[in-house]
Amino acid sequence: MRGFGHKRSRKDMITELQKNFYRITSRMPYRLRHVHAYLLVQNKNLALFDTGLNTDSALAALEGDLQSVGLDIQNIRQVYLTHVHTDHCSMAGLLQKMTGAKVYLSAPAFEEYRHYRKADEAVAQARSFYASHGMTPAEIDAIIDEFEDIRAIITEFDADDILEDKQVCNFGPTQFQVISTPGHAGGHICFFFPKEKFLLAGDHILPYIAPSLTPNIFDDNYRPLKTYLESLGKIEKLGCAEIHPGHGNSLSSVNERIAEIRAHHEQRKNYFYGFLNNTPKTARMLAQEIFGEDLPDFEKFLALNETFVYLQELKHESRINEKINDSVLVYSSI
Numbered sequence: 001m002r003g004f005g006h007k008r009s010r011k012d013m014i015t016e017l018q019k020n021f022y023r024i025t026s027r028m029p030y031r032l033r034h035v036h037a038y039l040l041v042q043n044k045n046l047a048l049f050d051t052g053l054n055t056d057s058a059l060a061a062l063e064g065d066l067q068s069v070g071l072d073i074q075n076i077r078q079v080y081l082t083h084v085h086t087d088h089c090s091m092a093g094l095l096q097k098m099t100g101a102k103v104y105l106s107a108p109a110f111e112e113y114r115h116y117r118k119a120d121e122a123v124a125q126a127r128s129f130y131a132s133h134g135m136t137p138a139e140i141d142a143i144i145d146e147f148e149d150i151r152a153i154i155t156e157f158d159a160d161d162i163l164e165d166k167q168v169c170n171f172g173p174t175q176f177q178v179i180s181t182p183g184h185a186g187g188h189i190c191f192f193f194p195k196e197k198f199l200l201a202g203d204h205i206l207p208y209i210a211p212s213l214t215p216n217i218f219d220d221n222y223r224p225l226k227t228y229l230e231s232l233g234k235i236e237k238l239g240c241a242e243i244h245p246g247h248g249n250s251l252s253s254v255n256e257r258i259a260e261i262r263a264h265h266e267q268r269k270n271y272f273y274g275f276l277n278n279t280p281k282t283a284r285m286l287a288q289e290i291f292g293e294d295l296p297d298f299e300k301f302l303a304l305n306e307t308f309v310y311l312q313e314l315k316h317e318s319r320i321n322e323k324i325n326d327s328v329l330v331y332s333s334i
Contacts, residue, residue: 077099084185133283196241
């Protein structure tokens, strides 16, 4: 299952990883150029794990991919979502309406989805959170614009069931287990197939980059990095032979990759610490110093999120001070 002997079609956009199990790759107009969904087949009935990005041509491309291997999009019965970022979930509503498929996700992911649908509370909270970390009104407006774009891309769907950690699911004779893995997103889950010993990892473990970590703007006590590292520990104990990620190639050196990601975050945290001194700085000031100012608006948003995640851990390690200065949080070394 490392790419040798896999059956491919439509210019490698759909790949049979093993009998009745496929990877579907779709292109994206972002820095990450592609995203994977996965497909389980039982007697022509289909279970789809993530959906890809909702673009003008995405639904037709998915339909063509399935037809190229003798499958019918109308036979999608179940859609399982790892999380509700646009590149993983935004066609769920289209497929549910088109095929009657049932949609499954975690409770925190569904709560995040509802914030997209009922935006006023989330917009107000985002303005408060990012202002408290030193972002300018113009920068915050750009974040809100991005939020509105996300809301427009994610098609409306109903949650047919809420998935819980360690829940066992069945699709025909195939069993798989839900693994709660928050960090990249608060409601992120993975799907472990114990008989086959592979994991559908979404964005929890990627082969080439460490996934971005997302603050919970509604919960000051939520620590994305701590939570993410704890989630890695869960995967370490599963005994996975192979991971199929949301982006990039499948990987078999699972524990080695987990160790690399842990080391990355420790090094990165210490790197950020090196920019702090006795002069109080906002997270925005620190992000600007580390990443530079010449960034697209959304990249500024990601830079601040990353900065906040490491500041939060440094604060809990009692290595830095956090104070409020004119309603803005500032940080300095101890």
